[in-house]
Amino acid sequence: MTNLRRKHTAQFKTRVVLELLKEEKTSSQIASHFGVHPTQIRHWKRQALDGIETIFSSRIKKEKFKKEELIEQLYK
Template sequence: MKGKRKRYTASFKAKVALEAIKDKHTLAELSKKFEVHANMISKWKQEFLEKATSIFEKDSEQESEEKIDPDPLYARIGRLELENEFLKKSLKKLH
């Protein structure tokens, strides 16, 4: 019967990948130190290096979030607050 798989946080994976990139220790040493299989460390290192360039690219999602006009949202909040107050008053009249 097999046990549950271990789940590692992104920060832990990054820490291990950075140690592997530094090449101060062998994969076997890192595997023993972090209690992770050497193949997993190699995979995390490769993934880290592949995605490293995206850090310096402009994030189009962030730019689109910044361009959202808040005025319609505030107007909707105001309408909902008015409706909410109206409904509260109506319920009080029924009791």
């Protein structure tokens, strides 16, 4: 018997992680409900929490870059 690796969409992972963050059920219950291993959803949670800062910081960096670019164009 071969184990096929399943690819989960970002939307699916997000739903699973949000359910886990609600803390209404254990990770084992959520894993069973969604059909994934508990270790996998804890890994997704860690990825989400590690990456949450970049969501906000990248937007700020983009806005700063746009402002600097506009100022540069105005002074030409």
